[in-house]
Amino acid sequence: MKRRIGILTSGGDCPGLNACIRGVARASYELFDAEIVGIADGYRGLIEGDYTVMKPEDFHGILTLGGTILGTSRRPYRYMRVIEDDNVDKVENMKKNYKKMGLDCLVTLGGNGTHKTANLLSEEGLNVIGLPKTIDNDIWATDVTFGFHTAVDIGTDVVDRIHTTANSHGRVMVIEIMGNKAGWLSLYCGLGGGADVILLPEIPYDPDKVNKAILDRAEKQKRKFSIVVVAEGAFSQEEAKMKRKERLAKRAEMKYPSVSYMVAEQIQQATGFETRVCNPGHYLRGGSPSAYDRVLATIFGTYAAHLIKDENYGQTVAMIGGKVGHNPLSEVAGKTKFVDPESDLVKSARDIGVSFGD
Ligand code: F6P
Numbered sequence: 001m002k003r004r005i006g007i008l009t010s011g012g013d014c015p016g017l018n019a020c021i022r023g024v025a026r027a028s029y030e031l032f033d034a035e036i037v038g039i040a041d042g043y044r045g046l047i048e049g050d051y052t053v054m055k056p057e058d059f060h061g062i063l064t065l066g067g068t069i070l071g072t073s074r075r076p077y078r079y080m081r082v083i084e085d086d087n088v089d090k091v092e093n094m095k096k097n098y099k100k101m102g103l104d105c106l107v108t109l110g111g112n113g114t115h116k117t118a119n120l121l122s123e124e125g126l127n128v129i130g131l132p133k134t135i136d137n138d139i140w141a142t143d144v145t146f147g148f149h150t151a152v153d154i155g156t157d158v159v160d161r162i163h164t165t166a167n168s169h170g171r172v173m174v175i176e177i178m179g180n181k182a183g184w185l186s187l188y189c190g191l192g193g194g195a196d197v198i199l200l201p202e203i204p205y206d207p208d209k210v211n212k213a214i215l216d217r218a219e220k221q222k223r224k225f226s227i228v229v230v231a232e233g234a235f236s237q238e239e240a241k242m243k244r245k246e247r248l249a250k251r252a253e254m255k256y257p258s259v260s261y262m263v264a265e266q267i268q269q270a271t272g273f274e275t276r277v278c279n280p281g282h283y284l285r286g287g288s289p290s291a292y293d294r295v296l297a298t299i300f301g302t303y304a305a306h307l308i309k310d311e312n313y314g315q316t317v318a319m320i321g322g323k324v325g326h327n328p329l330s331e332v333a334g335k336t337k338f339v340d341p342e343s344d345l346v347k348s349a350r351d352i353g354v355s356f357g358d
Contacts, residue, residue: 002033003308006051006103009068010042010075010110010117014135014147015289016297018062018069020109023301024131025059031309037101041071042110043080043117047090049097063294066287068109077116091124098126105308109133111145112181112336115316119333122314129304130316130329135285138182140335141327142318146297150290151178152188158280159193163227169274170224172214172267176260176279180233182338185284187345190229190354197226197355199263201233202339203346204240205357210263211270213355218273228267230260237358299324 005028009017028034036054039045062069080090098106098121105127108118111134122128132139135151155177166173175195177186183200190198197213199205214226239247256262260277268275289297300317303324307315315326339346346356 001309002035003028003104004035004037004102005308006037006039006046006098006101006106007070008039008042008046008106008108009070009072009133010108010114011072012074012111012134012285013067013072014133014285015066015150015287016146016293017067017072017109017133018065019289019294019297020131020133020146020301021069022059022062023298024107024304025054025056025301027302027305028308029056031305037103038070039101039106041073042114043075043090043094044073045070046094046097046106047075047088048093049100051097051101063298064288066289074113075117077113077120080117080120091120094121095124095126103127105129105313107131107304107308111136112139112334115139115329116333118316119329122329127311127313128329129307129313130332131300131304132316132318135185136179136182137184138179138337139318140332140337142320142337143322144296144319146289146293146300147285148185148188149292149296150287151185151284152192153290154284154287155185155189155280156192158278158283159189159195159227159229162278163194166225166227172226172228172264172271172273172275174228174230174260174264174267174275174277176230176232176258176277176281178281178284179231181336183231183234184337184339186229186231186234187339187349191345191349193227193229195227195229195354197228197357198349199228199230199234199357200339201231201235203341203356203358204235204237206237207263207266207270207357209355210357211267213357214267214271214273218271226273228263230263232258232260234259234263
């Protein structure tokens with residue numbers, strides 16, 4: 001049974017993408033008579049017909065390689081059915097190129113936006129399999145996404161290292177961690193790194209409560225420094241009263257490059273502590289995947305090959321209760337897995353005295 005499989009990686013890159021590609025490809029070569037087509041730069045390559053027929057040797061030596069050998073891009077789902085200035089019908093082009101490439105199946109590695117377009121293509125009649133990639137860990141109905149644990153390792157190392165300089169100078173250090181909708185990465189890096197305050201999009205904060213936590217720590221615990229981890233999507237209780245668009249517009253008018261600078265200025269003004277900002281940004285997405293993510297990406301990729309062998313399309317691979325499985329794309333697309341403020345993870349952090357600014 002011959003199968004010609006197109007693979008694309010879309011959205012923000014992360015360590016583990018190449019490990020997953022390798023898992024899909026090498027399992028497919030083992031399980032059936034496979035031919036792999038590498039589609040360049042995510043959905044751009046499918047829209048424009050930019051692809052390469054891959055050779056088995058293309059998948060050697062990439063397990064530990066960061067980034068994606070296929071390239072990626074962002075093609076926001078909300079514009080997929082919009083004819084823009086280039087007058088291109090993106091959906092029709094993708095369907096036409098899927099056929100032109102002679103594909104039996106399209107495998108998409110991506111986050112929430114990627115899954116929405118994958119589901120759109122599935123509803124348009126293409127055979128599609130999704131794989132859950134993002135450092136944000138915010139894809140619905142999977143315990144974990146690949147890329148997340150490597151980013152947790154990187155972000156926790158940042159928090160660890162910032163501790164020593166905060167202590168030396170008696171400063172408050174505000175560390176901004178990626179995650180514009182969900183705060184999973186900030187929660188794990190904050191907990192793992194021993195942050196004193198963790199601000200998440202799911203728990204709008206009160207600046208006065210943040211300042212009190214820092215002053216109490218100085219007074220009662222005689223600790224002359226504090227570590228504040230802030231998710232890039234965190235916002236105050238005042239801002240929570242606004243719609244997301246309104247909030248983003250107000251932020252855009254402000255002088256701060258991102259939320260952590262606003263939080264830092266508020267802390268310094270209210271507490272008198274010297275306060276500095278560290279924003280690792282895309283560093284959290286760089287380099288080689290952790291061993292955990294290499295294993296996770298491999299088992300996700302090989303599972304996708306079995307779905308293809310069984311012609312079980314319209315699915316996205318997931319870790320469900322610790323077991324690799326799959327969910328219908330239609331049930332995952334468009335949903336975000338948020339941190340539950342009542343979760344054991346948040347409760348455990350509160351139990352050891354972490355403030356969430358609420
Ligand atoms: O989705 C992953 C992510 O790293 C988010 O955490 C972050 O907000 C976004 O991508 C950054 O996007 P870009 O790489 O396009 O700047």
